[in-house]
Amino acid sequence: MTPYKLLLLPGDGIGPEVMGQVEKVIGFLAQAGIATFETEHDLVGGSAIDAHGVPLTDAALARADAADAVLLGAVGGPKWADVAYEIRPEAGLLRLRKDLGLFANLRPAICYPALADASALKRELVEGLDIMIVRELTGGVYFGEPKEITTLPDGTKRAVDTQVYTTGEIERIAHVAFDLARKRSGRVASAEKHNVMKSGVLWKEVVTRVHAEYTDVALEHVLADNCAMQLVRRPKQYDVLVTDNLFGDVLSDVAAMLTGSLGMLPSASLGAVDAKGSRKALYEPVHGSAPDIAGRDFANPLAMIGSLAMALRYSFGLGEAANLLDGAITDALANGARTRDIAAEGTQALGTAGMGDAVVAAL
Amino acid sequence: MTPYKLLLLPGDGIGPEVMGQVEKVIGFLAQAGIATFETEHDLVGGSAIDAHGVPLTDAALARADAADAVLLGAVGGPKWADVAYEIRPEAGLLRLRKDLGLFANLRPAICYPALADASALKRELVEGLDIMIVRELTGGVYFGEPKEITTLPDGTKRAVDTQVYTTGEIERIAHVAFDLARKRSGRVASAEKHNVMKSGVLWKEVVTRVHAEYTDVALEHVLADNCAMQLVRRPKQYDVLVTDNLFGDVLSDVAAMLTGSLGMLPSASLGAVDAKGSRKALYEPVHGSAPDIAGRDFANPLAMIGSLAMALRYSFGLGEAANLLDGAITDALANGARTRDIAAEGTQALGTAGMGDAVVAAL
Ligand SMILES: CC(C)[C@H](C(=O)O)[C@@H](O)C(=O)O
Ligand SMILES: CC(C)[C@H](C(=O)O)[C@@H](O)C(=O)O
Numbered sequence: 001m002t003p004y005k006l007l008l009l010p011g012d013g014i015g016p017e018v019m020g021q022v023e024k025v026i027g028f029l030a031q032a033g034i035a036t037f038e039t040e041h042d043l044v045g046g047s048a049i050d051a052h053g054v055p056l057t058d059a060a061l062a063r064a065d066a067a068d069a070v071l072l073g074a075v076g077g078p079k080w081a082d083v084a085y086e087i088r089p090e091a092g093l094l095r096l097r098k099d100l101g102l103f104a105n106l107r108p109a110i111c112y113p114a115l116a117d118a119s120a121l122k123r124e125l126v127e128g129l130d131i132m133i134v135r136e137l138t139g140g141v142y143f144g145e146p147k148e149i150t151t152l153p154d155g156t157k158r159a160v161d162t163q164v165y166t167t168g169e170i171e172r173i174a175h176v177a178f179d180l181a182r183k184r185s186g187r188v189a190s191a192e193k194h195n196v197m198k199s200g201v202l203w204k205e206v207v208t209r210v211h212a213e214y215t216d217v218a219l220e221h222v223l224a225d226n227c228a229m230q231l232v233r234r235p236k237q238y239d240v241l242v243t244d245n246l247f248g249d250v251l252s253d254v255a256a257m258l259t260g261s262l263g264m265l266p267s268a269s270l271g272a273v274d275a276k277g278s279r280k281a282l283y284e285p286v287h288g289s290a291p292d293i294a295g296r297d298f299a300n301p302l303a304m305i306g307s308l309a310m311a312l313r314y315s316f317g318l319g320e321a322a323n324l325l326d327g328a329i330t331d332a333l334a335n336g337a338r339t340r341d342i343a344a345e346g347t348q349a350l351g352t353a354g355m356g357d358a359v360v361a362a363l
Numbered sequence: 364m365t366p367y368k369l370l371l372l373p374g375d376g377i378g379p380e381v382m383g384q385v386e387k388v389i390g391f392l393a394q395a396g397i398a399t400f401e402t403e404h405d406l407v408g409g410s411a412i413d414a415h416g417v418p419l420t421d422a423a424l425a426r427a428d429a430a431d432a433v434l435l436g437a438v439g440g441p442k443w444a445d446v447a448y449e450i451r452p453e454a455g456l457l458r459l460r461k462d463l464g465l466f467a468n469l470r471p472a473i474c475y476p477a478l479a480d481a482s483a484l485k486r487e488l489v490e491g492l493d494i495m496i497v498r499e500l501t502g503g504v505y506f507g508e509p510k511e512i513t514t515l516p517d518g519t520k521r522a523v524d525t526q527v528y529t530t531g532e533i534e535r536i537a538h539v540a541f542d543l544a545r546k547r548s549g550r551v552a553s554a555e556k557h558n559v560m561k562s563g564v565l566w567k568e569v570v571t572r573v574h575a576e577y578t579d580v581a582l583e584h585v586l587a588d589n590c591a592m593q594l595v596r597r598p599k600q601y602d603v604l605v606t607d608n609l610f611g612d613v614l615s616d617v618a619a620m621l622t623g624s625l626g627m628l629p630s631a632s633l634g635a636v637d638a639k640g641s642r643k644a645l646y647e648p649v650h651g652s653a654p655d656i657a658g659r660d661f662a663n664p665l666a667m668i669g670s671l672a673m674a675l676r677y678s679f680g681l682g683e684a685a686n687l688l689d690g691a692i693t694d695a696l697a698n699g700a701r702t703r704d705i706a707a708e709g710t711q712a713l714g715t716a717g718m719g720d721a722v723v724a725a726l
Contacts, residue, residue: 141526141560144523160562226616226651249588
């Protein structure tokens with residue numbers, strides 16, 4: 001069989017460390033005859049700025065475009081705080097999302113039973129939590145024009161960002177949400193601010209219309225501010241939660257934090273399915289580059305390894321291998337493997353590499 | 364002494380019920396010789412739509428402008444879901460904020476000791492919580508133009524909202540935050556998305572510059588998504604939190620929910636101080652119109668009564684009377700008075716009027 005083409009973009013901060021553990025797992029999968037990957041490496045974010053002066057080179061983008069899937073660690077850090085806006089580390093990630101057309105960002109917020117006590121919320125509120133946030137990723141205020149700072153005649157400044165959504169953009173993300181809900185609990189909540197934003201009015205209208213094609217799925221509309229509140233109050237009321245780019249950024253972080261295991265949550269960013277049935281895809285942890293703990297063997301690699309599992313499932317149709325890998329993560333945890341972020345106070349924790357080994361051992 | 368002029372806008376849903384309890388308190392304050400108010404009433408939101416076809420009449424706006432302070436209950440409800448965007452209930456509230464120049468929205472998130480167990484968070488994370496959210500209220504995506512939905516040649520639609528911030532708008536809200544911090548713990552956190560939004564870039568730049576005038580106050584910049592996360596993870600790290608209109612909408616709801624006492628949280632919306640040393644002001648509960656429980660004597664009136672306390676403090680310089688009223692709320696709670704939203708499961712709860720009586724009794 002032809003090997004799957006994977007581009008690895010470790011990025012900044014703890015990115016390279018957690019990516020190292022994914023490479024360990026990839027090595028094992030090949031050895032065990034489960035799946036063979038042809039891996040390439042490139043730079044993104046601050047590391048690309050340091051090497052090339054830009055956070056993503058055209059060559060790296062072309063490689064990402066040619067790969068079957070991209071795995072990304074994390075970008076950014078204080079080192080690049082003074083870089084110009086156009087070439088800041090995050091611009092590399094945003095360019096990947098936009099230019100590869102990765103409009104559908106899937107962010108599962110799962111509370112692992114072994115970790116329910118690590119949540120800030122009371123155990124009974126999060127035990128068994130399993131939310132899938134579907135965030136629109138290539139539209140909204142992230143990319144709308146004008147996006148600029150101008151200087152006024154009196155020398156003061158005026159900054160503008162523009163949130164734009166079209167019917168088509170909303171339709172396709174709504175379909176992703178409803179299709180997912182069919183395979184899950186059959187419930188979708190859609191969050192916007194139609195009481196303040198015209199894009200919220202259109203969002204609600206289009207989601208309602210698309211819903212007519214999914215009579216077997218229940219749809220609830222919720223205002224984004226209330227949704228943030230409800231996520232804290234009674235998170236298990238949600239199953240699939242679809243929302244725009246900016247609200248998705250905030251709400252998915254709230255949902256992730258509820259689980260008490262931020263270091264464990266993967267994400268998938270998917271493009272449209274093409275004529276050949278394949279789609280562009282990028283997989284990355286929900287957590288950031290965590291510069292404060294970078295290089296210290298403290299980082300939890302499970303979100304990155306879980307992102308590989310999502311790639312197996314969504315990009316390569318290797319559902320069984322994905323289950324195997326997810327199972328190995330669960331087993332490693334059940335065997336007591338803990339990195340610092342999820343270890344109970346006063347207990348001994350594994351390092352990044354130690355956790356990677358624990359997963360491979362469980363495989 | 365000349366009586367203070369108060370405009371009461373009960374609004375929709377539970378608004379009139381909770382406002383009724385404020386009138387009880389006002390009656391008591393007059394009788395006891397503590398403060399005398401000349402109260403007027405008018406309509407806002409759905410009730411104004413029903414009576415006048417618009418969510419705020421010019422006459423009501425003029426009254427609000429002439430009053431020393433405005434107390435507002437809540438606006439909106441499913442009854443007005445199909446009203447045109449321009450005259451929806453919320454437009455009345457937004458017009459009041461904008462036309463009275465109420466740019467500074469203060470939202471305290473306080474965890475009352477008696478209610479710490481009502482929080483979704485573990486007790487130790489919220490006990491003693493006392494955050495002051497300072498939300499910019501007359502700028503950003505709420506009011507920026509263009510704000511419109513257009514129909515494209517192919518019949519599909521395109522919605523646009525515009526986030527605009529100027530140096531001056533950011534400066535004045537930053538001053539409010541730093542001045543408040545001086546009277547509190549001396550710490551300000553400022554939340555934006557400078558890694559994605561140009562308005563975030565300007566926000567961070569201006570807040571940093573204003574901070575130079577407050578060398579006794581510590582300033583921390585935090586990304587809004589991370590801030591939402593940190594509010595759940597370790598809320599007590601924050602004291603004063605300043606942010607823009609949209610992030611403030613979401614973050615203040617998260618912060619409010621943490622306290623477990625959403626029905627208890629008041630807010631103040633303040634204008635600039637004029638030459639005579641006075642400022643326009645509107646006071647309202649953080650909670651909404653809760654149409655599901657309207658008219659059933661279930662609603663908690665303490666947020667509305669607490670809003671009157673804020674008015675005593677910020678609009679009338681009656682700090683002592685404000686303390687008295689806040690103390691009566693605390694005492695009523697300590698005496699076991701609970702409405703349904705904050706009562707322990709299986710215990711007897713007071714109605715809206717009963718809670719109002721409990722506060723007056725404690726006065
Ligand atoms: C790094 C940043 C640009 C990014 C975003 O805002 O989308 C991050 O917060 C995320 O959620 O993936
Ligand atoms: C009712 C609505 C327009 C309002 C807002 O979005 O500002 C509300 O959510 C609030 O926070 O006061």
